[in-house]
Amino acid sequence: MIRLVRGFKDILPGETGLWQHVEELARELFGQFGFAEVRPPMLEQTELFARSIGADTDIVEKEMYTFTDQGGKSLTMRPEATASVVRAYIEHKLYAKDPVRKLYTLGPMFRRERPQKGRYRQFYQINAEVFGLHDPKADAELVFLLMTLMNRLEVPGVALHINSLGCNACRPRFKEALRSFLEGRTGQLCSDCLKRRGRNPLRIFDCKVATCKEAMVDAPSIVDHLCEECRNHFDMVQRALEGFGIPFEADHRLVRGLDYYTRTTFEVLGQSLGAQDAVAGGGRYDGLVKALGGPDQPGVGFAIGLDRLIDLLAERADRFEKRPHLFIAALGARAQESAFRWVQALRGQKIRAEMDFEDRSLKAQMRRANKLEASYALIVGDRELDDGAAVLRDLETKQQDQVPLQGLVEVVAGRIRSGPES
RNA sequence: GUGAGUGUAGCUCAGGCGGUAGAGCACCGGGUUGUGGCCCCGGUUGUCGAGGGUUCAAGUCCCUUCACUCACCCCA
Numbered sequence: 264m265i266r267l268v269r270g271f272k273d274i275l276p277g278e279t280g281l282w283q284h285v286e287e288l289a290r291e292l293f294g295q296f297g298f299a300e301v302r303p304p305m306l307e308q309t310e311l312f313a314r315s316i317g318a319d320t321d322i323v324e325k326e327m328y329t330f331t332d333q334g335g336k337s338l339t340m341r342p343e344a345t346a347s348v349v350r351a352y353i354e355h356k357l358y359a360k361d362p363v364r365k366l367y368t369l370g371p372m373f374r375r376e377r378p379q380k381g382r383y384r385q386f387y388q389i390n391a392e393v394f395g396l397h398d399p400k401a402d403a404e405l406v407f408l409l410m411t412l413m414n415r416l417e418v419p420g421v422a423l424h425i426n427s428l429g430c431n432a433c434r435p436r437f438k439e440a441l442r443s444f445l446e447g448r449t450g451q452l453c454s455d456c457l458k459r460r461g462r463n464p465l466r467i468f469d470c471k472v473a474t475c476k477e478a479m480v481d482a483p484s485i486v487d488h489l490c491e492e493c494r495n496h497f498d499m500v501q502r503a504l505e506g507f508g509i510p511f512e513a514d515h516r517l518v519r520g521l522d523y524y525t526r527t528t529f530e531v532l533g534q535s536l537g538a539q540d541a542v543a544g545g546g547r548y549d550g551l552v553k554a555l556g557g558p559d560q561p562g563v564g565f566a567i568g569l570d571r572l573i574d575l576l577a578e579r580a581d582r583f584e585k586r587p588h589l590f591i592a593a594l595g596a597r598a599q600e601s602a603f604r605w606v607q608a609l610r611g612q613k614i615r616a617e618m619d620f621e622d623r624s625l626k627a628q629m630r631r632a633n634k635l636e637a638s639y640a641l642i643v644g645d646r647e648l649d650d651g652a653a654v655l656r657d658l659e660t661k662q663q664d665q666v667p668l669q670g671l672v673e674v675v676a677g678r679i680r681s682g683p684e685s
Numbered sequence: 686g687u688g689a690g691u692g693u694a695g696c697u698c699a700g701g702c703g704g705u706a707g708a709g710c711a712c713c714g715g716g717u718u719g720u721g722g723c724c725c726c727g728g729u730u731g732u733c734g735a736g737g738g739u740u741c742a743a744g745u746c747c748c749u750u751c752a753c754u755c756a757c758c759c760c761a
């Protein structure tokens with residue numbers, strides 16, 4: 264047997280209804296907020312990701328599906344969407360008509376990580392990006408959009424964390440302050456953190472090793488090192504969020520793994536997700552568009568981890584499965600033909616209808632109707648029945664229970680009186 | 686890449702000390718019921734993850750391997 268590739272998964276009937284529901288609701292909401300959908304390809308030139316995400320990041324260093332195609336080009340299955348959306352924004356000069364542009368996209372991403380709960384090698388994201396706005400209200404509105412989606416989906420137990428990472432002016436100064444703080448604590452840091460100290464000391468805030476956590480208790484806080492503009496920006500974002508009535512927690516230890524983020528960053532954490540508890544994350548990336556060869560336009564965006572979001576809603580999956588409304592049971596060959604016509608006619612009226620093709624026992628057919636939770640089962644018979652009157656009586660009582668098809672179908676035990684055309 | 690746990694019917698799982706497989710659910714047929722959801726009777730289903738070894742004999746012991754799960758790491 265050929266099995267699926269490690270870290271990949273099939274999304275099966277039973278779950279797809281929930282996926283569709285989430286996607287439909289998201290599309291509707293994004294539309295209401297003025298976002299337009301873009302669909303960039305899943306394959307890009309490798310360089311795009313090296314330049315945007317950062318050549319030193321884990322994603323680019325060891326997690327990308329990269330290969331050389333027959334033309335000798337290095338291509339990569341996208342590990343995230345922002346880079347592609349920015350590329351498209353620049354390439355098609357979407358800023359020309361109006362530099363302010365709100366875009367969203369939805370689809371699979373690929374990273375070759377060790378699979379575990381909430382982490383797959385092909386995973387799905389919904390991404391939203393806003394270009395052309397420096398205003399902190401843009402950050403806040405984007406977060407508001409994200410939390411509104413969580414609310415409409417009735418996602419249980421989520422918490423919003425926000426932070427500011429500063430800009431090119433103040434972040435380097437903070438990094439230095441952090442490094443000198445860590446000078447005296449070399450002995451307490453794990454080997455990973457010692458490496459991080461040189462490259463990206465901010466990441467040490469993330470470490471879960473007990474001694475590292477201890478060492479960081481008195482560490483300087485980024486918020487105390489922000490320049491005036493960044494501090495004001497962060498304050499305004501928080502005030503705007505309060506204005507929207509969104510509860511959040513300012514978390515000065517929140518950092519991001521992608522190099523392009525500046526100023527505002529945020530994360531939505533889901534309880535009950537285990538170690539991979541980030542349902543959504545995002546932030547501002549004011550230098551990215553320019554760095555990729557576009558105009559000097561700012562950006563803010565987020566990505567929702569759909570697989571994790573759906574995990575949080577999984578108990579309700581069954582509710583969104585599409586089932587036939589009506590199951591038509593037929594006894595005998597002639598009844599089968601009539602039933603077949605009926606089923607087609609009903610479908611033509613957008614009623615989900617089903618039947619058995621084999622001439623099986625009534626019991627078997629009823630059992631199947633039941634299993635499908637068809638709200639209604641009709642009997643169309645041309646076979647001699649012991650007590651046709653009883654069948655008819657039974658049907659009539661059911662019709663009263665469950666209205667939708669009254670008048671559409673008229674049936675008697677023993678033979679159909681009116682066909683689909685009548 | 687590192688570590689731990691698990692791999693027996695479609696699903697959930699039993700299978701002391703080795704003697705070549707079982708239950709419940711599901712599925713199929715029948716009975717009963719006001720010719721459907723309850724109940725009763727009967728039936729089908731397994732390369733016991735894969736490969737090798739020890740043994741007269743291995744699901745059960747040993748080795749290897751693969752997969753899954755969770756955690757580290759990283760991130761959504």
